[in-house]
Amino acid sequence: MRQVPNVHDAEPIPEAARAAIEELLQSGDLFRYTAPQDAPVSLLEEEFASLLGAKYALAVSSCSAALFLSLKALGLPRDARVLIPGFTFAAVPSAVAHADCKPVLCEVGENYRIDMGDFAAKLKGVQAVIISHMRGHTSDMDAIMELCDARGIPVVEDAAHSLGTTWGGRNIGTIGKVGCFSFQSYKMVNSGEGGILITDDADLIARAVIMSGAYEHNWKKHKGPKGQNSPELELAFARWQNQVPLYNLRLSNLSAAVIRPQLPKLAQRVLDGRRNHDYVAERLNASSFIDVPAPLPPEVRAPDSIQFNLVGLSDEETRTFAAAAEARGVKVQVFGMSTDNARAFWNWQFIEDLPELPQTRAMLMRACDVRLPVRLTREELDVITEILLEAMEETTARAAA
Numbered sequence: 198m199r200q201v202p203n204v205h206d207a208e209p210i211p212e213a214a215r216a217a218i219e220e221l222l223q224s225g226d227l228f229r230y231t232a233p234q235d236a237p238v239s240l241l242e243e244e245f246a247s248l249l250g251a252k253y254a255l256a257v258s259s260c261s262a263a264l265f266l267s268l269k270a271l272g273l274p275r276d277a278r279v280l281i282p283g284f285t286f287a288a289v290p291s292a293v294a295h296a297d298c299k300p301v302l303c304e305v306g307e308n309y310r311i312d313m314g315d316f317a318a319k320l321k322g323v324q325a326v327i328i329s330h331m332r333g334h335t336s337d338m339d340a341i342m343e344l345c346d347a348r349g350i351p352v353v354e355d356a357a358h359s360l361g362t363t364w365g366g367r368n369i370g371t372i373g374k375v376g377c378f379s380f381q382s383y384k385m386v387n388s389g390e391g392g393i394l395i396t397d398d399a400d401l402i403a404r405a406v407i408m409s410g411a412y413e414h415n416w417k418k419h420k421g422p423k424g425q426n427s428p429e430l431e432l433a434f435a436r437w438q439n440q441v442p443l444y445n446l447r448l449s450n451l452s453a454a455v456i457r458p459q460l461p462k463l464a465q466r467v468l469d470g471r472r473n474h475d476y477v478a479e480r481l482n483a484s485s486f487i488d489v490p491a492p493l494p495p496e497v498r499a500p501d502s503i504q505f506n507l508v509g510l511s512d513e514e515t516r517t518f519a520a521a522a523e524a525r526g527v528k529v530q531v532f533g534m535s536t537d538n539a540r541a542f543w544n545w546q547f548i549e550d551l552p553e554l555p556q557t558r559a560m561l562m563r564a565c566d567v568r569l570p571v572r573l574t575r576e577e578l579d580v581i582t583e584i585l586l587e588a589m590e591e592t593t594a595r596a597a598a
Contacts (some may be wrong), residue, residue, distance in 0.1 A: 200580070201526030202581065204568040204581070205568070208466070208570065210387065210455055210459075211462070214454060226450060227451050228450065229418075230411075232450075237453035238256050238452075239419070239420070240457065242254040243420065243424045247422075248463070249368045251371055252402075253395065253396055253421070254393055254394065255393065256452075257446045258390065260355070262409075262444075263378070263394040264292035264353065266394065266408055266446065267375040267401075268292065268298060270404040270405040271325055271375075276298065277325060278299050278323045279293045279299065279301065280301045280320065280323045281300050283302045284542070285329035285331050285355065286331070290545050290547075294548075298324075299549070301323060302542060303319050307560050309564070310335070310493065312556060313340050315556075320344060320345075320350065323350060326352045327354075327355055328341060329357075330356055330357075331540075332358050332502060332566065333359050333500050333501075335369060335498070338364045339495070351375075352372070352374055353374065353376075354372060354373040355377055356376050357377065357379035357381075357384065357392075361385055361464070361499030362499045363496075374396060375394055375398075376396070378392060378393050385466050385499060386456055386460065387455075388455040391448050393448075399429045399430045400437075403416070404433075404441055407443070410447045411443075416438065466571045470571040471499065473578055474500040476578055477582050478505075480582045480586070481585060484586060485508065485509075486508050486509060486510060486589050487508065489503065489506075501569060502567060503566075503567050506563050508563075510563065512534075512562070515534060516531075516534065517592045522588035526584065527585060529567055529588075531566075533564070542554060567585070
């Protein structure tokens with residue numbers, strides 16, 4: 198009997214993190230601002246910014262918090278219109294709502310990327326854009342930045358799923374004005390919860406730092422590139438001290454101690470994840486009923502899951518396929534058919550005048566999602582692939598009968 202791999206566990210925590218955690222527990226020094234210098238959170242920010250090639254980083258409680266702070270730090274007025282893709286996680290429109298702004302949704306195509314025609318058509322009256330690289334799929338960032346730069350519209354990259362992905366040789370998260378990342382358990386770097394934002398804009402990072410909860414003069418413990426004092430940053434901090442509210446969205450030293458030892462492992466995890474994804478994608482694409490969309494030419498992905506579309510199947514057949522795979526031990530999430538799925542835009546009922554996006558809806562009704570943790574072996578990948586192909590064979594044979 199074949200052994201179905203467990204794809205639901207997160208990436209294991211390195212031994213080096215365990216030692217750092219024990220040291221922190223012994224000291225009780227878990228708050229980022231207690232240490233006079235070199236707190237684990239501060240070191241994480243310095244290391245992460247250097248890794249991605251950004252000037253500044255701010256570690257916070259989640260990627261949602263990073264998105265929210267990015268919008269607030271942009272100084273958008275109340276009810277500002279923020280354009281987002283119709284295929285993203287509910288946290289994105291939620292962050293827009295929390296920032297007292299209004300989400301504007303645009304269509305997404307069968308390849309999970311933004312429909313550039315609809316995007317361009319909806320830019321009028323928009324004051325900011327959030328680009329969600331959903332499940333690590335990168336939209337046409339060259340076209341997006343050209344359109345937004347021409348109109349002076351700032352772009353925030355929701356790179357929660359894209360740590361390690363590049364576009365034309367540039368790290369995702371460094372193309373827009375701000376990049377936001379997640380350290381939630383099912384991401385490339387796992388701390389259970391946590392997030393970080395990066396930017397080269399001193400004024401924006403100063404506002405974000407203070408609003409994140411750097412009360413009184415704790416902003417002095419935030420440094421510039423390579424942990425050095427930055428006159429530009431100090432002037433920005435002085436300008437915004439006591440001028441913006443505090444939301445207290447800080448990351449703890451404990452989380453930073455878990456994250457830091459994983460950063461040197463990121464490059465290998467990215468290679469492993471891409472190799473796993475591409476191997477499974479090639480096998481699945483041999484079926485005429487399954488389509489794994491190819492990346493856009495400038496995109497080099499860092500996947501830890503696989504998404505594919507079901508071709509020519511009815512609603513009933515789609516449900517049959519998912520049930521047949523689950524009965525064999527592989528959970529397939531069909532985005533549009535999972536009850537209350539947070540990635541299906543019609544479930545974002547908190548949005549006033551929620552629009553209909555027929556193209557995005559049609560895609561979500563056939564788009565499937567399966568986890569492929571980077572730790573999986575070739576034999577384990579074969580088991581998952583064979584189950585998916587068997588489930589498809591059972592579904593189509595039943596339909597033919």
